[in-house]
Structure formats: structure tokens, C-alpha cells
Amino acid sequence: xxxxxxxxxxxxxxxxxxxxxxxPEGLWVRCDGCHATVFRKEVDKALGVCPEPGCGHHFYxxxxxxxRQLLDADSFEEWDANLLPSDPLQFADKKSYKDRLVSEQKxxxxxxxxxxxxxxxxxxxxxxxxxxxxxxxxxxxxxxxEKLTRAIERATEKNLPVVIVSGSGGxxxxxxxxxxxxxxxxxxxxxxxxxxxxxxxxxxxxxxTMGGVAAxxxxxxxVVLAEPKALIGFAGPRVVKSTVNIxxxxxxxxxxxxxxxxxxxxxxxxxxxxxxxxxxxxxxxx
Amino acid sequence: MPxxxxxxxxxxxxxxxxxxxxxxxxxxxxxHIKAAIRNLRVEIKRKTREIFDNLDPWQTVKVARHPxxxxxxxxxxxxxxxxxxxxxxxxxxxxxxxxSGFAKLEDRKVMFVGQHKGRTxxxxxAHNYGMPNPEGYCKALAKMETAAKFGLPxxxxxxxxxxxxxxxxxxxxxxxxIAVNLRDMSRLKTPxxxxxxxxxxxxxxxxxxxxxxxxVLQFAYYSVISPEGCAGILxxxxxxxxxxxxxxxxxxxxxxxxxxxxxxxxxxxxLGGAHRDHRAxxxxxxxxxxxxxxxLSKVPVDELPDHRYEKFRRIGAFDEGGIxxxx
Numbered sequence: 001x002x003x004x005x006x007x008x009x010x011x012x013x014x015x016x017x018x019x020x021x022x023x024p025e026g027l028w029v030r031c032d033g034c035h036a037t038v039f040r041k042e043v044d045k046a047l048g049v050c051p052e053p054g055c056g057h058h059f060y061x062x063x064x065x066x067x068r069q070l071l072d073a074d075s076f077e078e079w080d081a082n083l084l085p086s087d088p089l090q091f092a093d094k095k096s097y098k099d100r101l102v103s104e105q106k107x108x109x110x111x112x113x114x115x116x117x118x119x120x121x122x123x124x125x126x127x128x129x130x131x132x133x134x135x136x137x138x139x140x141x142x143x144x145x146e147k148l149t150r151a152i153e154r155a156t157e158k159n160l161p162v163v164i165v166s167g168s169g170g171x172x173x174x175x176x177x178x179x180x181x182x183x184x185x186x187x188x189x190x191x192x193x194x195x196x197x198x199x200x201x202x203x204x205x206x207x208x209t210m211g212g213v214a215a216x217x218x219x220x221x222x223v224v225l226a227e228p229k230a231l232i233g234f235a236g237p238r239v240v241k242s243t244v245n246i247x248x249x250x251x252x253x254x255x256x257x258x259x260x261x262x263x264x265x266x267x268x269x270x271x272x273x274x275x276x277x278x279x280x281x282x283x284x285x286x
Numbered sequence: 287m288p289x290x291x292x293x294x295x296x297x298x299x300x301x302x303x304x305x306x307x308x309x310x311x312x313x314x315x316x317x318h319i320k321a322a323i324r325n326l327r328v329e330i331k332r333k334t335r336e337i338f339d340n341l342d343p344w345q346t347v348k349v350a351r352h353p354x355x356x357x358x359x360x361x362x363x364x365x366x367x368x369x370x371x372x373x374x375x376x377x378x379x380x381x382x383x384x385x386s387g388f389a390k391l392e393d394r395k396v397m398f399v400g401q402h403k404g405r406t407x408x409x410x411x412a413h414n415y416g417m418p419n420p421e422g423y424c425k426a427l428a429k430m431e432t433a434a435k436f437g438l439p440x441x442x443x444x445x446x447x448x449x450x451x452x453x454x455x456x457x458x459x460x461x462x463x464i465a466v467n468l469r470d471m472s473r474l475k476t477p478x479x480x481x482x483x484x485x486x487x488x489x490x491x492x493x494x495x496x497x498x499x500x501x502v503l504q505f506a507y508y509s510v511i512s513p514e515g516c517a518g519i520l521x522x523x524x525x526x527x528x529x530x531x532x533x534x535x536x537x538x539x540x541x542x543x544x545x546x547x548x549x550x551x552x553x554x555x556x557l558g559g560a561h562r563d564h565r566a567x568x569x570x571x572x573x574x575x576x577x578x579x580x581x582l583s584k585v586p587v588d589e590l591p592d593h594r595y596e597k598f599r600r601i602g603a604f605d606e607g608g609i610x611x612x613x
Contacts, residue, residue: 006554088546088603089537093520142602149599162294170487172510174520177536178548181488181510182601188465189472189595196473212510214461215449215489220469234460234489235451237517243451253456 004079006020012232033057039060047270056120058207058270059225062108063115063132066165070274071128078117080150085112085143089177097175100136108134114144116151124286127155129164133208137170140213143181144173148217152190152199156271161200161286163277166218169231171211184216191220200286202277204262205232205255219263223280225273226255290470291353295345297338302330306512312332341505344530346539347513349505353603354561356568357416358385358402358443361483365575366391369398372429378458381422383414383450384494388412389441391572394579396435399426399494400443403484403608417450419550420463427467437587439579442494447512449490464493471496472598473591477582479575481553483560484505484582487539498585498594499578500548502540503567504555508548509538531596548601551578 021232028037034055042051047069050057061069067076091097105111113135119128128147133136148164155162172180191201203221205214207230217236226232233240233253241248251257258264268276292300306326341349349355362369362385371387373380379516381403389398403416418426426442433440450461471478471494478497486495488507502508511519516536517528540552553574556566585593 082605082607084605086603086605089535091537093532142604146602148605171572174511174516174536177510177546178508178538178543179546179602181492182548182598184465184473184489185468185492186598186601188468189496189598192469192472193595195469211461211491215464215493216468217465218611219459219465220460232461233456234449234464235456239451240453240456244453246453248453252453257457261457261459263462273533 031055031057031074032059035127055166056269057226057271058229059165060133060207062134063110063130063165063167066130067115067128069270070163070165070277071121072123073231076117076128078115078118080116080147081111081144081153083147083173084113087140087143087175088142088179088238091175100175104135108132110135112143112147113138113140113146113173116147118228120155121163124161124278124281126161126163126281127151127158127212131164131166131168131213133167133169136173136175138166138168138181138208138213139170140168140183140187141173141176141180142183145186146179148187149183149190152187152194154193156190156197156199159197159199160284161202161281161284162194163202163204164217164221165204165206166209166213167206168213168218169210171213171215181212184212186241187217188220188224191217195220195222200281200284202280204268204273204277205258206230208232210234211237221265222284223283224263224265225268226258226266226277227273228255230255232258232264287483293345293348293352295341295348296558299330299334299337302326302333305332306330310374314484314541330510331557331612336462338505338558340603342530343507343533343536343539344513344526346505346532347485347507349559349561350507352559352561353405356560357484358400359407359442361400361571362389362398363576364478365387365562366398367574372432375421375428377424378419378421380418381414381425382412383416383418383613384422384426388438391441391575391579395438396575396579397438397440398443399429399440400483401490401494403444414450416446416489417448418446418459418493419450419452419455420460421464423460423467430471430476430478433471434474434476437476439479440474440497440576442480442497443492444477444482444486444495444508445482445484446487446490447485447535448487449493464489467493472594475587475590477579477587478521478594479578479582479589481571481575482508482549483559483571485613487512496594496598498582498590498597499550501551501553501574501578502549503560503571504540504542505559506540507538508543509536511536521545 404410480497515532516532521528
């Protein structure tokens with residue numbers, strides 16, 4: 001599991017509230033949902049969810065943490081960890097893409113935004129893919145596209161269900177230009193063949209799932225689940241706002257908004273995720 | 287006639303053309319003037335070639351968006367012999383940014399799908415500047431499925447700044463509908479030819495862009511994001527300077543796309559760009575379409591989806607170190 005982070009990036013660990021009245025730094029964390037200051041260990045225990053009564057804010061969790069939360073202990077076997085990003089366009093904005101990749105790798109301990117592999121969920125074998133929004137916004141470039149495509153192809157061969165957890169605010173990665181856009185077509189085409197072969201694909205949308213990721217594999221689940229209050233959509237809310245020039249609805253592009261409009265099947269709290277996914281796999285006889 | 291719209295870098299050409307016109311207006315021109323006219327004609331061609339051979343990516347975007355550049359409805363008139371529009375998406379409403387229908391190309395019957403931007407302000411508003419809503423993608427796919435059912439090849443003309451980023455578009459599943467098109471176009475058992483005629487704006491373009499043969503006109507562009515959008519995010523401000531830098535960095539011009547292995551063919555434009563000669567580009571485009579329809583008609587339709595898959599399967603650039611640890 002070479003690309004799984006060594007250090008923990010989970011938001012309630014990294015983002016620490018200002019010390020108040022001598023409370024040691026790092027023990028407490030401020031919740032983005034209810035703005036309460038909560039005990040970090042409690043958040044940890046609740047799988048990265050705010051323990052305050054009536055809040056239930058779902059914090060960011062890294063791909064590595066999610067694998068631990070979703071799969072049976074030590075059952076994950078990573079595939080294609082040796083696929084590394086290259087710089088096909090020799091892209092540079094204020095910073096070169098090469099330097100950006102190196103600093104993102106250092107920051108996250110991951111080699112790329114996507115991890116795929118095989119594991120067991122309550123004893124059920126499956127193929128799991130994840131994108132982690134900490135690595136260049138979880139955007140899909142050639143590596144994420146290729147890893148997911150290979151994982152789907154193997155799932156097709158082995159007749160295994162596929163679960164993909166999306167956490168991609170960035171959509172298709174700009175730094176690899178048109179090659180990133182084409183990954184949307186590539187992964188969707190792999191899913192089409194998987195679908196024809198009768199494969200079960202469960203897509204789990206987490207905060208955030210936007211742009212080219214939302215407009216490709218993330219939307220194509222036989223069953224689409226979402227964590228509560230995740231930001232999910234095609235165009236970024238700022239772009240929409242500047243286009244239409246009116247106030248956006250309060251719950252615009254949230255999981256609840258998508259459920260209401262018929263694009264999400266179920267909103268599932270993190271603590272129930274394993275049970276829910278395992279049950280869907282059983283219903284579909286996979 | 288309204289004055290022609292002139293791009294900054296086209297100005298030298300137009301100045302010479304004005305000169306030429308003045309010379310030509312003289313009655314009983316002397317031998318000296320006749321020679322000057324001949325020289326000027328040669329010089330105009332040389333200058334135009336010089337300018338258009340050296341367009342930078344940002345200038346190419348300006349040509350791709352040129353208000354006089356031929357658009358889908360122009361091509362339907364100039365390239366096709368018949369167009370029978372089919373409006374229904376059978377889900378929400380007719381999206382005027384996406385046109386579809388039966389079309390005839392000489393003796394070949396095809397299904398046509400394409401975005402249309404409009405030229406005048408009224409037209410542009412009516413066609414939503416070529417930015418489809420989810421129902422536009424839904425209509426496009428429905429017509430493509432009809433085409434596959436009845437053995438008609440599909441021709442998609444791409445010309446959009448992007449899928450529309452509106453509240454209604456999000457409510458009606460813009461992301462979902464584009465995703466479905468990517469998935470389902472990849473399996474259609476009929477030949478699909480896609481041509482980027484102007485702007486190939488991101489997911490909005492790709493939503494009708496999964497095909498067996500992908501062409502891009504010489505001065506069209508096809509990109510993951512608009513140069514302005516990219517500049518706004520990575521350069522923090524979408525000034526013209528930053529947009530030009532983003533256009534350079536994104537490598538989205540026709541020669542770049544060919545080199546990156548994303549497209550199959552660049553269709554050459556007449557001297558000075560497609561907007562200078564609608565008939566010439568239409569004729570080149572028609573020849574390309576007929577040639578590709580012919581060659582694709584030789585592939586058994588059952589084999590097309592797998593060829594199409596392999597075509598997209600190959601796209602991407604990464605480093606693979608060591609052996610795969612997949613079991």
C-alpha cells in the first residue's frame with residue numbers, strides 16, 4: 001500500500017481550533033457544521049463525524065482511513081500502486097505541474113489522487129476505488145483514469161462488484177489538459193462493458209464530487225449513495241452564481257438536493273455505510 | 287451589409303484588401319496600377335499565410351469563436367443535401383442549443399447531432415450560446431439510439447463553450463446526463479464521426495464526442511476547460527494575459543491534439559480561416575465526411591464498440607514502474 005498516506009490527513013486532526021483557556025492544542029477541533037468545539041477522540045470514534053447531538057457533520061476522511069472504515073481489517077490489496085503521474089503537457093501555471101505533483105505527494109503521502117484494489121466487506125469480495133480530495137482536489141488525470149479503468153476491467157473478468165468512493169472537487173485535472181477530459185470517456189466506456197456483462201457498480205458520492213468526475217463514473221452507479229450534505233454537481237457553485245446572477249437555493253448541489261431531484265438513491269450516514277453497501281451487494285446477488 | 291468583424295491580428299490583411307479595392311475601383315487603370323494590383327494580391331496571400339501559420343493558441347481561440355465562422359446551421363445548408371429536424375427529447379423540452387435530425391450527404395442517409403451557437407444577439411440568446419442543458423444531451427442520445435436501431439451512421443458537430451452552468455441544469459442532472467452519453471455512445475452499434483467545428487468546451491463537448499473517427503478543424507480547439515476558466519483558477523484572475531498563458535499551457539490546438547493521440551484528423555481550413563470562405567471549408571469537410579463514412583461502413587457494426595473502446599482505452603500518459611501487483 002505504497003500510496004496510502006503514512007501520516008493522517010483527516011480534517012479533524014489537521015485543522016485544530018485556536019487554544020482556548022489553556023486547552024492543549026490538538027485535543028479539540030471546531031466543527032464546520034455546528035461550529036461547536038468537540039473532543040477530537042470523540043470525532044475519531046464516530047468515524048470522522050461530529051458527535052454533537054443533532055449535528056452529524058461528516059468531516060473529510062482520507063482514502064486510507066476510508067479503506068479502514070469500509071473494508072474488513074487488513075483485507076485490502078492495492079492494485080497498480082506503481083502507476084505514477086507524468087507531465088505530458090509540460091504544464092506550468094505559477095508553479096510547474098512537476099513541482100506541484102512533488103509537493104502534493106509530500107503533503108499527502110500519496111502518489112496520486114486515486115487508489116484502487118480488491119478487498120472484502122463483511123466477507124464479500126469486491127473491487128474498491130477511491131479518489132482523495134486532498135491530492136490536487138481529487139482531480140482525475142491519466143493515472144486516476146487508468147487505475148479505475150483497469151480496476152473495472154478486472155472486476156469484469158472476475159465478476160466482482162465495484163464500489164467507487166468519489167471525493168473530487170477538481171473534476172478532470174487541468175494540468176493534463178485534454179488527456180484528463182478523455183479519461184471521462186475511457187472510464188465510462190469501461191463501465192459500459194462492465195454493465196453489459198451484468199456487473200454491479202455502487203457509486204458513493206462524498207464531499208465534494210464535481211465536474212468531470214460527477215459527469216462520468218460517479219453518476220453511473222446502478223445504485224448511487226451519498227454521504228449527508230456533500231457538495232455534488234457539474235458546474236462549481238461560483239460559476240453557476242456568476243452565470244445566472246441570482247441567489248442560489250440554500251441546499252443547492254447538496255446530497256439532499258440531488259436526492260430530491262432524483263439523482264441519488266440513498267443518503268447514508270458513514271456509520272451505516274458498510275451495512276448498506278453489503279446489503280445492496282446481497283440484493284443484487286453479487 | 288454590416289462591416290466584417292476583424293480580429294486584431296487580421297488587421298494588416300484587411301488594410302491591404304482595402305488598398306486593393308481602391309486600386310481596383312479606378313477606371314482605365316494604367317499598366318503601373320495593374321502591376322500594383324497583381325503584387326498586392328500576392329502580398330495579401332503571403333501575409334495571410336504568414337499570420338495564420340503563426341497563430342498562437344489564444345489567437346486560435348479567437349478564430350474558433352469568430353462571429354463569422356460557419357456554425358452548425360451553416361454547415362447543414364452547405365454540406366448536407368437535406369436535414370429533417372427531430373426536436374423531441376421526450377423528457378423535458380426541446381433544447382435549441384442542440385440540434386438533431388435525419389440528414390442526407392449525397393446518397394448517404396445519416397443521423398445528425400450538433401450544437402449550434404447562433405450569430406446575432408437574438409440568435410445567440412435563442413440557442414443559449416450553444417450551451418446545452420441536460421435535455422439537449424438526452425435528445426442527442428435518443429436520436430443516436432434511433433440511428434443505431436435503423437442502421438444510420440451518426441455525425442456529431444461539436445461547437446460549444448461548455449454545457450450550461452445553470453440552476454435548472456443542475457436540478458435536471460447535467461452531470462448525470464453527460465455521463466450517460468459517454469457510457470452509451472461507447473456501445474452504439476453504428477459508425478460515429480465527431481467533428482469539432484469551433485469550440486470543444488470540456489464535458490459539454492465530450493457529451494457528444496465519443497466516436498470512431500474524431501476530427502478537428504484546423505483552427506478549432508478542444509479543451510478540458512476554457513482558457514478563461516483555467517486562468518481564473520490557476521492564475522487567480524482571468525485577465526486576457528492570463529487567459530493567453532493558460533491557452534498556451536493547455537495544448538489544445540489541432541496539431542497538439544493530434545500529437546497527444548486524442549484525435550484522428552485535422553481538417554485544413556481555407557487561407558485566413560473558415561470564416562473567410564464558408565463554401566471552401568464546407569467542401570473540404572464534406573469530402574472528409576464522405577471518405578470516413580465510406581471507410582467506417584466496411585467495419586462490421588458489431589465490432590465497432592470494441593474498436594471504439596480500444597481507441598479511448600489507449601489515451602493517457604503515465605509512468606509505470608516495476609510490475610503490476612494485481613493478482
